[in-house]
Amino acid sequence: MNFFDRLADRIATVDSVVSVGLDADPSRIPDHLQEKDLPQWAFNRRIIDATHEHAAVYKPNAAFYESEEGWRSLRETIAYAEGKGVPILLDAKRADIGNTTRQYAKLLDDVDAITVNPYMGRDSLEPFLSREDKGVFVLCRTSNPGASDLQDLELDTGEPLYERVAALADLWNRNDNVGIVVGATAPEELESLREQVPELPFLVPGVGAQGGDAEAAVEFGLRADGVGLVNSSRGIIFAGEGEGFEKAAGRAARRMKRRLNEFR
Numbered sequence: 508m509n510f511f512d513r514l515a516d517r518i519a520t521v522d523s524v525v526s527v528g529l530d531a532d533p534s535r536i537p538d539h540l541q542e543k544d545l546p547q548w549a550f551n552r553r554i555i556d557a558t559h560e561h562a563a564v565y566k567p568n569a570a571f572y573e574s575e576e577g578w579r580s581l582r583e584t585i586a587y588a589e590g591k592g593v594p595i596l597l598d599a600k601r602a603d604i605g606n607t608t609r610q611y612a613k614l615l616d617d618v619d620a621i622t623v624n625p626y627m628g629r630d631s632l633e634p635f636l637s638r639e640d641k642g643v644f645v646l647c648r649t650s651n652p653g654a655s656d657l658q659d660l661e662l663d664t665g666e667p668l669y670e671r672v673a674a675l676a677d678l679w680n681r682n683d684n685v686g687i688v689v690g691a692t693a694p695e696e697l698e699s700l701r702e703q704v705p706e707l708p709f710l711v712p713g714v715g716a717q718g719g720d721a722e723a724a725v726e727f728g729l730r731a732d733g734v735g736l737v738n739s740s741r742g743i744i745f746a747g748e749g750e751g752f753e754k755a756a757g758r759a760a761r762r763m764k765r766r767l768n769e770f771r
């Protein structure tokens with residue numbers, strides 16, 4: 508089954524478009540879990556127990572797991588989330604020349620969807636795009652302050668670079684498995700991109716800790732059939748500290764779901 512069909516089912520089941528970002532920064536894991544064998548896994552397991560009823564997906568960012576312990580924690584996390592029926596979107600932002608990117612694309616064996624970087628062009632993404640059953644989210648207009656350095660540059664056609672990326676993503680979507688990443692901190696760009704590529708699902712990060720626009724994230728981030736994702740990482744998983752941190756995370760996830768649902 509196509510990833511976006513599975514995602515539609517998941518959104519309907521939990522009545523939520525919340526992507527819970529599992530950015531388990533080792534330095535922020537509560538003290539009482541630090542002596543565990545794999546502190547990140549111990550942390551994520553508790554977060555998943557507390558938030559899965561509100562999670563359309565979990566989005567671990569690979570940056571937080573790039574160590575031997577980290578990869579072990581990530582594997583456990585993925586298996587546990589799958590056991591709860593929650594799809595995994597691995598935020599890896601990968602892509603490279605052909606033989607290298609074929610190795611990167613193997614990451615998809617273990618997860619449902621991935622984020623990729625379009626900078627090196629079509630061939631660098633081909634091994635991801637050809638995985639018909641997996642979701643591929645192409646970075647388009649990111650949420651960070653420096654996004655405008657390159658992504659807003661005007662091409663000789665007069666369009667900004669991020670619009671060209673969206674047009675290419677639409678072209679690359681021959682298997683109905685491509686979405687784009689558009690930050691909630693860029694509500695005008697969100698609106699214009701939704702008009703430009705109405706068929707593409709969006710992943711909208713940047714609400715919560717980055718202060719993005721939740722209403723715009725829902726209004727323009729979701730496709731007409733309601734498929735799309737709005738992510739918060741630190742705003743959910745680090746909502747509380749110390750013992751009982753997971754309860755605070757559960758409340759934060761529920762609050763975000765309700766807030767987004769007001770606009771759906």
Ligand SMILES: O=C(O)c1cc(=O)[nH]c(=O)n1[C@@H]1O[C@H](COP(=O)(O)O)[C@@H](O)[C@H]1O
Pocket residue numbers: 528530568598622648649650651688689690712713714715716717738739740741742
């Ligand atoms: O691809 C992403 O998910 C992403 C794209 C983007 O434009 N901005 C952005 O913040 N992200 C990711 O979304 C998450 C945001 O985390 P919080 O700011 O803690 O909610 C991080 O994992 C970022 O890497």
